[in-house]
Amino acid sequence: MVDTPAPPIPPYLAMLNPEQREAVLHTGKSGDAVHPLLILAGAGSGKTRVITTKIAWLIRERGVDPRSILAVTFTNKAAREMADRARLIDERAGDAMLRTFHSFGAWFLRRNGSLIGLNNAFVIYDDDDVAALLATLLEDTPKAEVKQIAHNISRAKDFFLGPESPELDLIDHRKQFRQIYARYEERLAQIGNVDFGDLIKKPVEILQGQPDVARRFRDRFRVIMVDEYQDANIAQFELLKELCGPDTYVCVVGDDDQSIYRFRGAEVRNILEFPHRFPGTDIIRLERNYRSTEPILRAASSVVARNESRLGKELRSERGPGKTPVLAFLPNQDEEAGFCAKLIENSVKGGAGSGKGGVSGKPDAGAAGKDKAAEQPKAGSPAAAFSDWAILYRTNAQSLGFETEFLRRGIPYRVVGSLKFYEREEIKDALALLSFLVNPRDEIAFRRVVNKPTRGVGPATVDRIVDASTGSAASLGGDLGAAAKELLPELSAKARAGTEAFLKVIEDGRTLLADQDEAKSKEVKKQARKSKDREELRAGEGLSVLVVHLVKDSGIADYHQTNDEISGNQRLNNLQELANAASLYAPNIDGLLEFLEHIELDRSLEDDTNKDKTKDNAVTLITFHNTKGLEFRRVIMTGIEQGIFPREDKQDEELEEERRLFYVGATRAMDELYLTSCAMRRIFGRTMPEEPSLFLREIDKSVLRIIGDAPYGFGSGTGGGHGGYGIPAGIRPQHRSDSRPPADCTGLGGSPSHWQRGDRLYHDDHGYGAVIEVRDSEEGPVVRVQFETGKELRFLSLHQGSRFTKIGRDS
DNA sequence: TAATCGATCTTTTTT
């Protein structure tokens, strides 16, 4: 070893623990080899701190040019946070490229897409657009099937498989799939847009096919870091590989126990096999957890430890002992919501200091702070803020019950993730107008808005225009606007007028954008301001001028405001919100492209409804998946029942993934963890008996307190002695009376179809009635029923699952 | 050709 005098350790390094510091200081250089680095970072081990510190350190102490650093994440939030925190240590980190995989891919394609014939003014299709495009290719195919195919195509791209790849059969073995995929690719190329998977797959293809481009990029990026590497799919792995030259320094960070995106192509093997794929890899483990207390960590670990395929890692709590996690057995989901509500109310009422809020729920906040241990809750539980709490559930649908209950009790809450802002009809309409404006070949956008509001341009006319654009007249190059214009003379008066009107809207939009000299834009603005009537859209700065103009001019705004009496104004607000978001972008084509790309890739823009509730002090309602990277002082994991979590069809590898999901959820909790499991639950509108989740049996019982009526092998959770559990009497779960369901829940018992005249029945919607005629048809027996209400209805099939119950027969 | 009604089927998780 060469002796160099130890330089003083700068404070930003001094606060790291030895493993963290080792990870930061690792450069991979030994001799002329460059060793890649794999950081196995357990939950709450200060992973983000390590990455950001490492970036800053490389710039500061190693003289690495910030522009030569590329750091990729999976979510925009993570990317933003990383940028913010790195910049905090060293300003220059702002010049490093910190992006999500997809946004990097889009950035790459805007510059290099032309090499494979992609116009740089492409728009990114989301899943719905993909399905819509497929639907035009597959007439008369049920929506569900189209979606399935869309999903499979997306999976194929995740695995870097094209329509010709032999392995395609592993994704979808149906013979036509290959052909449909090929047709889809062809049509998408004609349109000139890309889908999500293309943002990864196409850059890899370019890098593979064009050595000079690859060289250029390898030259530019000397350091590449990947966060949440366990979530990378095969295509992303390929991209990483292509970007890495012999002396690129690669550092990936991840946790195999937190790999939860297999369903969308994430490949755990990426991280498990990283050392083989990148020979010479050094591995550093971060196993000190600064977030959760000991019992919480033990409970979480005891479950995930049952998994077979994991690298193995033992998390140790730096926070020491704490409250034992509580498992509550409850009668049904209403009680579950009530239980959570009372738990929260009691904790908040607890005393002064409540209502400050905004403390937790911050991603990975100060994970390495040793001082944190001092804040440990005392026995008597200090008062909590609403924002200390998070309710976790497996599926978004489960949020409803909590929302209802919290609304009723006035508990502030905020729903994360299901924000569907960009899925709203009015927003999609507006975006379609904008998309069509930049890309007149966009069939999907065109179809969406050409006859909205109704302009007399029916499907037949639309098809003609689309055919004309792609057909013989190659001169049109797929331009739908041009094709429409050319067809005008041949259309009926009504269709012609409508088409012309639509074309004018788009034309005016383009003009507005083209001569966006200050005078013009101000004029529009002034005019918009003048009409100060209530609920009027107002144009502000930048691109919002165009958005507002287009939305009004096209009639989309009016259409939604008047068509929907109840929420018309809400819809208008949403459009306004979209316009506001657009104000940050330049009023020209490039700005518009940027805006659309941003929207497609970062859907975190909040809904207007949610804004009201986004007081900084609110309970968080969130799916397990969405909690990754977050932490909360108190967490309630709900619906921990067999069939719900894990889902019933999960086995083997997929079961292991569910287990990891459980682990992710539990390790979000800092101070207190609760789990709830119901005996009955409404599913598809019917109440079904439930069983406790397998995972509940797997938890180390020495770190679990069971309350409520525990079924089967869960020991004596019943009865009186809750005394020492620290659960106030008022919120003790009630015992369920009897969990057996009624004998026959499925409606019609017995033979399905043997109805005859005179049968009496009960229909869920129409009440009592009697069969007055039975007739056979091709589809099966047709039954005519006379209801007490006087209604007379005919029903095609009265087999299982229908809403009838036979209750007897007239003589 | 759009709107309405009833039957049937559906549910993960998301960049």
Next chain:
DNA sequence: AGATCGATTA
């Protein structure tokens, strides 16, 4: 319970 599909109706 909610979305979606298909058929019947105005």
